[in-house]
Amino acid sequence: MYGLDINFLKDREVRVFEARPRARGGGATLQGDRRPLYLGLAAALIPLALVGGYWAVTRGQVNQLQARSAELDAETAALQSQLQEISGIQQQIDLVRAENNAFVTVFNDIVPWSALLQDIRTRTPARVQIVSLNQTEGAPLEVDPSVVPPPAGGISIEGVSCSYDAINDFALVLQRSPLLQSQTVAITQAQQQPTLLDPQTQGRCPGAAVDDPDFLIDYSIGSNITSTPASQLIDELERQGTVGLVTRLRALRERGVIE
Secondary structure (H helix, E strand, C coil): CCCCCCCHHHHCCCCCCCCCCCCCHHHHHHHHHHHHHHHHHHHHHHHHHHHHHHHHHHHHHHHHHHHHHHHHHHHHHHHHHHHHHHHHHHHHHHHHHHHHHHHHHHHHCCCCHHHHHHHHHHHCCCCEEEEEEEEECCCCCCCCCCCCCCCCCEEEEEEEECCHHHHHHHHHHHHCCCCECHHHCEEEEEEEEEEECCCCCCCCCCCCCCCCCCEEEEEEEEEEECCCCHHHCHHHHHHCCCHHHHHHHHHHHHCCCCC
């Protein structure tokens, strides 16, 4: 048998491969292949960045609002403390005003009897004589009490007169007194005495003729004392000589306690 002896190395053609330069467009191709990846990453990161920015802005606003809330809480606490202090001061003011009003009421409700008697004396006609003057509770008024205050008491004048006309004149003059309530002045009694006036012991009525018989007439006149505050009667009280009360009322007016 024959054997084949083949020498492959001897017959092999030696080929020289030259290194070819890399194509210029190869890198561009690779980069072009990665561009969608970058675009995808950018598309995913932009919403995250927006969310992060919004959260940062919102967090900053929340911090500012919390700081402002703390400032307002501190201011509110300070204001509440001031309001409590003001409330306490207002209560003290109200208490002082109440005391002043009570103090003023005492003087305003006073109609001095000295001034009242002096006023009645100057208004008494010559043919009328006052025998007694008494204090009464006063007659009720048929008016709205919210318009006219209740009376501060009343008086009853009793005496004698030489004529009915003199009694009527006396009542009319008393109605013009600022210390009396004019609508309550009324003659409650006027009755002639059964006996003549004895000129030897009782004298004679002024203006009566010597030959005319003189009869005395018993009369009674009632009236309510005025409810006008004394602070509004300062001039009248001064005319009647009530110096002490007038001085006090003027001092209160100067201090603004009364108008």
